[in-house]
Amino acid sequence: MNIAPRYLGRGSWLARRDPRTIILVVALVGITVIQIWDIRIVLIMLLGAQLWYRSARIPFRLVKRQWLFVTFFVSLIVLWNTILTGGEVGGFQREQMHVLFHLPLLGTPIAAETLSYGVTQYARFFTFATLGFTMAYAIAPADLGVAFARLRVPEKFAYAIDLTFRFIPSLGNDLQTTIDAQKVRGHEWDKGKGGPIAKLRRTVPLVVPLTMNAIVNAEDTIDAMDLRAFGTGRRSWYRELVYDRTDRLIVAAVVALLVTFTVLGFAGVTSRTYVFPFLLDLAGG
Amino acid sequence: MSTMALSKAGLWEVNSRTIVYAAIGAALYGVLGFLINIVIPGSNNVSVRPAYALVPFFGFAFGPIVGLFTGLVGNALLDQLSGYGAFTAWNWSIANGLAGLLAGVFAVMVADRMSTPTTRIVGAGVVAVAATLVGFLFVFTDIWVFGNSFEAALTGSYGWVIVPNLIAAVIITPILAAAWEPLKEAIGR
Numbered sequence: 001m002n003i004a005p006r007y008l009g010r011g012s013w014l015a016r017r018d019p020r021t022i023i024l025v026v027a028l029v030g031i032t033v034i035q036i037w038d039i040r041i042v043l044i045m046l047l048g049a050q051l052w053y054r055s056a057r058i059p060f061r062l063v064k065r066q067w068l069f070v071t072f073f074v075s076l077i078v079l080w081n082t083i084l085t086g087g088e089v090g091g092f093q094r095e096q097m098h099v100l101f102h103l104p105l106l107g108t109p110i111a112a113e114t115l116s117y118g119v120t121q122y123a124r125f126f127t128f129a130t131l132g133f134t135m136a137y138a139i140a141p142a143d144l145g146v147a148f149a150r151l152r153v154p155e156k157f158a159y160a161i162d163l164t165f166r167f168i169p170s171l172g173n174d175l176q177t178t179i180d181a182q183k184v185r186g187h188e189w190d191k192g193k194g195g196p197i198a199k200l201r202r203t204v205p206l207v208v209p210l211t212m213n214a215i216v217n218a219e220d221t222i223d224a225m226d227l228r229a230f231g232t233g234r235r236s237w238y239r240e241l242v243y244d245r246t247d248r249l250i251v252a253a254v255v256a257l258l259v260t261f262t263v264l265g266f267a268g269v270t271s272r273t274y275v276f277p278f279l280l281d282l283a284g285g
Numbered sequence: 286m287s288t289m290a291l292s293k294a295g296l297w298e299v300n301s302r303t304i305v306y307a308a309i310g311a312a313l314y315g316v317l318g319f320l321i322n323i324v325i326p327g328s329n330n331v332s333v334r335p336a337y338a339l340v341p342f343f344g345f346a347f348g349p350i351v352g353l354f355t356g357l358v359g360n361a362l363l364d365q366l367s368g369y370g371a372f373t374a375w376n377w378s379i380a381n382g383l384a385g386l387l388a389g390v391f392a393v394m395v396a397d398r399m400s401t402p403t404t405r406i407v408g409a410g411v412v413a414v415a416a417t418l419v420g421f422l423f424v425f426t427d428i429w430v431f432g433n434s435f436e437a438a439l440t441g442s443y444g445w446v447i448v449p450n451l452i453a454a455v456i457i458t459p460i461l462a463a464a465w466e467p468l469k470e471a472i473g474r
Contacts, residue, residue: 003316005365026372034430066368081437089434121432132370156299157354163308164315164358171316189321196333199323200456203335207317207457208464211339214313215465218305219472225301 003172008063009056009138019139019147021247025052026131028254033127035265037090038274039116042123049130056138063133074125078118083108090117090273098275098283112279120273141165146237155235163221171214178210293393296348303347307354310343310385314359319366325449333449336363338457340381341413344388345458346465352385356420376426377446384420384450388412402466409462413454421447 009015014022033045060067081089087109088094097111139147145162149155182189182205189202225231243251265271317336324332340359344352360381361371371378391412392399399408424442427433433441 001320003319003366006368023372026370030372030375037432063368070369077431077433077437077441080441081433084436084440085434090432117432125431128373129369132364132373133368135370135372136365136368156304160304160308160311160354161358163304164311164362167308167312168316168362171312175316175320196323196325197452197456200333200335200453203321203323204457204460206321207335207338208460210317211313211342211461212464212468214309215306216468216472218309222301222305225305230301230304231299 001172001176003168005141006062006137007140008058009134010140012055012057012138014052014056014134014138015140017138017250018241018243018247019143020151020241021243021250022134022139023147023151024251025254026135028258029131030128032254032258032261033124035261036124036270037120037272038270039120039123039276040274041261041270042120042127046123046127046130049127053130053134056134058133058137063137066133070126070129074122074129077125078121081121082110082114082118087111087114089114090120092117092273098280100279100283112283113273113275115279116275117273119276143239143241146239146241149235149237150241156231159235167214171210174213175206175210178206178213182206296389296393297350299350303350306343306347307351307358310339310347310351310355311357311359311362314339314355315362315366318359318363333452335453335457337381337450337453338413338461340385341388341416341454342409342458342461342465344385344416345392345409345412345462346469347389349386349389352387352389352416353382354385355382356380356385357382376430377424379426380421380423380446382420383423384416386416387420388416391415402463405466406459406463410455410459413458414451417447417450417454421450 007015029045029049033042036042036045083103083106086094087097087099090113092111092113094109097109097113099109099111100115102109142165144165145158148161149158153161179189187202187205189199189206192198192202194202261270314336317339318334321336322332322334336359340352340356343355357378360378361375364373364378365371392408395408395412399405421443424446425435425438427438427442428435
């Protein structure tokens with residue numbers, strides 16, 4: 001069973017960047033967007049995120065399912081939020097709102113403010129997702145451990161991340177062996193009657209042996225690390241990471257973006273929901 | 286060599302054993318979570334992930350650091366394998382990590398009451414439930430991150446994740462603890 005992160009951006013401009021740059025962009029722009037509720041700026045951020053994503057040249061047909069899920073999930077969250085709050089979103093009070101129509105059956109008032117807030121939520125979600133996709137597809141899986149180590153994440157933690165990725169293929173094979181072994185005994189976890197609980201119970205003959213086997217086999221890795229005096233000195237990595245001029249410029253730009261919008265957010269300039277004037281006009285406001 | 290979990294001595298120590306068990310836990314969570322999930326019929330894509338039971342189990346059996354890593358990195362890895370990116374739902378990964386961390390802490394707090402194998406197995410279930418209920422309170426940060434209301438965070442985030450995770454934790458974590466009991470004696474833990 002081949003389980004590995006899909007490195008779909010291989011060879012692209014974005015994949016040639018230092019992996020630390022991609023991680024920093026996702027983290028810093030993410031923190032920046034969290035602070036912005038002005039849709040005009042969020043849309044610019046989304047456009048920037050899309051350009052960043054495009055530079056990874058990820059074929060859409062290979063990630064269509066992920067985009068569909070994100071769209072479905074975001075729609076559900078936005079709609080759920082709107083219905084549960086009775087349309088009173090983003091700190092707007094009902095008496096201040098410019099009602100456009102009421103939802104059929106539920107009677108929830110949908111105002112210019114509700115729609116503007118919903119669109120902003122959509123744009124923010126899609127900005128997060130767009131950036132997240134670049135991290136999923138444009139960083140070589142083997143580079144993640146060293147990238148975190150070079151970002152000054154505690155060395156042992158970074159090594160554990162590296163080790164996690166190394167365990168994936170062997171655990172995938174062990175899982176396949178366990179599934180096959182149970183099949184020979186007549187046990188197929190995904191077949192048979194019953195609801196979710198019965199199905200869950202049928203996964204036990206897979207989960208338990210796989211987990212216990214992995215724990216027992218881990219002893220060999222622990223012994224090997226102890227024999228090599230793991231943790232007694234500074235660890236070196238085979239892979240050298242070097243920022244080039246483009247990487248430095250990008251990191252400087254996203255740091256500047258974060259600082260700017262943090263200051264503007266605290267000043268109340270970008271932290272309030274922008275209501276589309278044409279919606280206010282439609283509502284007669 | 287440290288005695289893993291259920292004892293305050295060396296609880297926060299990070300050595301080769303901690304690192305390997307943490308990496309195994311996270312990789313198992315990612316692989317099993319990626320391949321095995323059970324959609325609840327009639328729900329909006331809500332699924333029970335048997336792999337979640339590994340988070341409180343690794344915290345319970347190997348301590349809070351291992352539990353934290355298993356939940357935090359395991360969930361991020363799962364998102365990475367699924368193609369959504371490790372940081373996209375970072376606050377949910379932290380919630381998973383907190384559940385694992387708390388399982389390790391709670392296990393030590395009630396260690397005196399778990400002197401027999403049977404009480405340890407029951408204790409694993411109780412600890413898993415408590416750690417899940419408390420750790421996942423962190424998903425209320427959706428209010429700040431995504432701009433959801435409290436009601437939406439309670440029903441759409443917390444409720445959405447807590448029910449399937451509790452089902453997985455209640456059923457599978459004690460079974461894992463029961464399987465681990467004789468094994469840990471055999472390998473001298």
